[in-house]
Amino acid sequence: MYNAGMQGSKPRTPYHEFYADDFTPRDHYRLLWDHIRATGNNALEAKAHESQLALQAEGVTFTVYGESEEGIERIWPFDLIPRIITAPEWVKIESGLKQRVRALNLFLGDLYGDQKIIKDGVIPPELIYQGRDFRREIVGIVPPRGIYTHVSGIDIIRDEKGEFLILEDNLRTPSGVSYMIENRVIERRILPEFFNKYRVRRVEHYPSLLLAALRALSPRGAANAEIVLLTPGIYNSAYFEHTFLAKEMGVELAEGRDMVTVNDIVYLKTTTGLQRVDVIYRRIDDDFLDPLVFRSDSSLGIAGVINAWRAGNVAIVNAPGSGIADDKAVYPYVPDIIRYYLGQEPILNNVPTYQMTNVKDREYVFDNMERMVIKAVSESGGYGMLMGPSSTPALRKEFVDLVQENPRNYIAQPVVYLSRHVCYMDGELEARHLDLRPYVIYGDDIEVVPGGLTRVALRKGSLVVNSSQGGGSKDTWVLAE
Amino acid sequence: MLSRIADSMYWMARYLERAGETARLMEINLLYLVEAEEDMGEEDKWRPILQINSSEPLYIEQFGNGSISTSRVLQFISAGRNNPSSIRTCLRLFRENARVARDRISKEMWEAVNEIWMSFNERLKGPLSAERAGNLFVELRNQVARFNGLVASTMMRGEAYAFYQLGGCFERADMTVRTLDVKYHIILPDLSMVGSALDYYQWAALLKSLSGFEAFRRNYHSAFMPADVAEFVVLNRDFPRSIVFSVKHMGSALQIIGLENKDATGTAFANLSEMVGGTSQQIFDAGLHEYLESLLEKMSLVHGALAEEFFQ
Numbered sequence: 177m178y179n180a181g182m183q184g185s186k187p188r189t190p191y192h193e194f195y196a197d198d199f200t201p202r203d204h205y206r207l208l209w210d211h212i213r214a215t216g217n218n219a220l221e222a223k224a225h226e227s228q229l230a231l232q233a234e235g236v237t238f239t240v241y242g243e244s245e246e247g248i249e250r251i252w253p254f255d256l257i258p259r260i261i262t263a264p265e266w267v268k269i270e271s272g273l274k275q276r277v278r279a280l281n282l283f284l285g286d287l288y289g290d291q292k293i294i295k296d297g298v299i300p301p302e303l304i305y306q307g308r309d310f311r312r313e314i315v316g317i318v319p320p321r322g323i324y325t326h327v328s329g330i331d332i333i334r335d336e337k338g339e340f341l342i343l344e345d346n347l348r349t350p351s352g353v354s355y356m357i358e359n360r361v362i363e364r365r366i367l368p369e370f371f372n373k374y375r376v377r378r379v380e381h382y383p384s385l386l387l388a389a390l391r392a393l394s395p396r397g398a399a400n401a402e403i404v405l406l407t408p409g410i411y412n413s414a415y416f417e418h419t420f421l422a423k424e425m426g427v428e429l430a431e432g433r434d435m436v437t438v439n440d441i442v443y444l445k446t447t448t449g450l451q452r453v454d455v456i457y458r459r460i461d462d463d464f465l466d467p468l469v470f471r472s473d474s475s476l477g478i479a480g481v482i483n484a485w486r487a488g489n490v491a492i493v494n495a496p497g498s499g500i501a502d503d504k505a506v507y508p509y510v511p512d513i514i515r516y517y518l519g520q521e522p523i524l525n526n527v528p529t530y531q532m533t534n535v536k537d538r539e540y541v542f543d544n545m546e547r548m549v550i551k552a553v554s555e556s557g558g559y560g561m562l563m564g565p566s567s568t569p570a571l572r573k574e575f576v577d578l579v580q581e582n583p584r585n586y587i588a589q590p591v592v593y594l595s596r597h598v599c600y601m602d603g604e605l606e607a608r609h610l611d612l613r614p615y616v617i618y619g620d621d622i623e624v625v626p627g628g629l630t631r632v633a634l635r636k637g638s639l640v641v642n643s644s645q646g647g648g649s650k651d652t653w654v655l656a657e
Numbered sequence: 658m659l660s661r662i663a664d665s666m667y668w669m670a671r672y673l674e675r676a677g678e679t680a681r682l683m684e685i686n687l688l689y690l691v692e693a694e695e696d697m698g699e700e701d702k703w704r705p706i707l708q709i710n711s712s713e714p715l716y717i718e719q720f721g722n723g724s725i726s727t728s729r730v731l732q733f734i735s736a737g738r739n740n741p742s743s744i745r746t747c748l749r750l751f752r753e754n755a756r757v758a759r760d761r762i763s764k765e766m767w768e769a770v771n772e773i774w775m776s777f778n779e780r781l782k783g784p785l786s787a788e789r790a791g792n793l794f795v796e797l798r799n800q801v802a803r804f805n806g807l808v809a810s811t812m813m814r815g816e817a818y819a820f821y822q823l824g825g826c827f828e829r830a831d832m833t834v835r836t837l838d839v840k841y842h843i844i845l846p847d848l849s850m851v852g853s854a855l856d857y858y859q860w861a862a863l864l865k866s867l868s869g870f871e872a873f874r875r876n877y878h879s880a881f882m883p884a885d886v887a888e889f890v891v892l893n894r895d896f897p898r899s900i901v902f903s904v905k906h907m908g909s910a911l912q913i914i915g916l917e918n919k920d921a922t923g924t925a926f927a928n929l930s931e932m933v934g935g936t937s938q939q940i941f942d943a944g945l946h947e948y949l950e951s952l953l954e955k956m957s958l959v960h961g962a963l964a965e966e967f968f969q
Binding site (some may be wrong): 232233234235397409410415419422423428429433434445446448471635641 | 757
């Protein structure tokens with residue numbers, strides 16, 4: 177169904193964001209290019225070293241799971257050559273993301289309400305009901321202002337023609353925004369001369385946008401809002417980000433065990449007694465949020481928080497149940513979701529996607545596995561994924577079995593050769609693949625921070641950009657007009 | 658503030674203080690080894706350190722009886738991964754607690770925490786010669802002093818600060834009591850010697866491991882008399898490593914924190930304060946060792962009450 181034009185695949189060349197051809201950079205990179213050529217590699221080497229020291233001293237880290245009792249804390253990998261997005265390119269991204277987030281929120285309100293979209297036959301009911309992240313427990317609850325995804329981080333890639341495509345909607349607890357800001361802070365400190373040549377839009381106000389959106393949800397009014405950032409704790413891979421945001425917003429950083437619920441009101445346990453909580457910006461999954469409603473073995477959550485939410489005594493951000501809208505099996509339907517609720521054509525397209533529940537699609541994918549990416553629908557972070565081109569026959573066989581066992585649980589996409597960019601790697605400028613995760617905040621209105629987290633696959637030829645799998649990052653510059 | 662954060666501020670200070678005090682103790686012991694009595698074996702030189710570090714049983718379990726040697730003890734106390742009181746473990750937990758309280762401490766403090774942990778974790782990796790270890794201990798003491806300077810100059814004087822002070826003073830008092838108890842026993846095996854002058858080097862080492870040698874000399878002009886040393890280390894209100902000094906400062910921290918509706922902590926602390934309010938005569942009447950043991954017991958009651966009323 178989605179495979180028009182995908183059959184006769186010949187070797188394709190990824191889009192190069194920096195170079196127009198072998199010898200000339202694209203127009204918006206020319207000033208940067210001239211500067212790099214004038215100062216030379218030694219200067220870059222010194223800057224690269226400086227950025228490493230700065231990241232190390234500030235403890236900008238992420239944690240890789242499952243290695244030792246102390247956890248492996250790695251310094252955030254940062255490449256100093258910025259990625260530049262022009263003003264017209266950004267206009268398209270921004271309007272496309274706003275449209276998408278608006279439609280997905282209407283979709284969520286509908287799913288947990290009247291379910292018109294299912295009754296109208298746009299979405300097959302089994303797709304929703306079999307989704308692990310559809311939460312029956314909360315059907316009928318309307319969250320404050322009807323907003324579900326106050327924070328979204330939507331992954332965008334550029335295909336071989338340079339077109340921006342949506343790869344994934346992250347609507348649960350998208351992470352990375354602190355690195356977007358840290359990258360900017362570091363870049364500005366070590367490469368101020370780059371900034372003189374361009375008019376770069378600012379990104380550091382993100383925490384204040386988020387804070388305003390959180391305050392507005394307080395049941396006791398914005399002025400009196402007691403806001404808490406709920407973290408799973410210091411061993412979580414994104415703990416750095418949790419502390420970063422709590423500090424920037426001046427809100428309490430708390431774990432589930434720091435809170436109790438009494439008569440449907442959530443309280444913090446403090447040295448002077450209990451203190452009421454109005455808004456919880458949670459950085460843990462629905463599954464662990466409330467042992468009374470979801471997984472009963474969870475020790476990370478707060479018992480009774482869902483009842484407090486239902487009673488309107490506390491706001492939860494993002495709202496419970498949001499995960500069904502970024503379920504990878506729902507993803508192929510997002511263009512239809514946009515048309516259904518907004519009556520508009522999608523501004524940003526999806527990557528072509530095969531449904532494993534469709535027999536024809538499935539056979540086609542099995543016949544072409546070396547050119548496919550197969551993803552488990554409810555995994556993220558690059559886990560539970562088959563990268564066709566680099567896979568072994570044994571692994572492919574394993575995935576055929578997995579898919580046949582539970583087709584609803586998988587989707588496949590033809591490998592898209594992510595666009596490339598120059599990176600400074602050990603003394604040389606080399607091409608590496610990258611993607612982009614801009615952050616969208618839904619407060620009074622929908623706002624997209626001009627920039628985002630550019631993630632780079634640091635291994636040569638690799639298409640996997642996740643930091644848990646050897647990915648790095650770049651500062652992302654959106655140019656003003 | 659959050660109970661859990663209060664707990665972390667308190668332990669963060671305790672672990673750093675413990676690491677620093679242990680480094681000081683080791684440094685002085687290494688120095689005095691160079692000129693120690695000929696008939697004193699390595700066992701005798703290092704056993705007290707293991708006792709003060711409360712890790713003697715663990716050491717014996719790991720290396721067996723009669724196995725105490727300079728190089729092993731150096732490694733065990735400095736870098737021992739399974740020694741819960743090793744300097745490395747203390748620094749790791751210092752950083753871990755700082756990470757938990759990351760949103761309550763200043764940027765300057767956090768950067769220093771990182772620097773301390775990363776540089777010492779690196780330096781504690783290889784085998785430690787006495788010389789390398791000595792330099793490392795000096796450097797660590799300097800870093801601890803620098804860190805406490807940053808705390809003093811960058812941290813808001815609120816509850817978080819008070820819990821940090823409380824932890825630091827508590828640990829310092831604890832280390833002083835244990836150092837005094839263990840050393841005193843060795844230097845003064847026979848109580849009949851209480852009235853006689855004592856071995857200069859041994860006592861100097863004890864006072865130096867508490868940074869109190871010069872101050873003591875200024876205050877007491879006679880030879881080293883056991884009663885004088887005990888009085889100085891326990892009861893001198895101006896000596897910053899004396900027990901009474903630490904207890905007094907714990908009291909100031911508790912005042913900032915507030916003891917309303919915290920009866921157990923209030924009572925336990927009042928009992929502790931009372932114990933350090935007496936005279937040296939009273940201490941010797943009760944027996945110094947017995948007195949110190951009872952002090953440790955009172956302190957552990959204070960700690961228990963804090964955990965019960967503030968940290969849960």
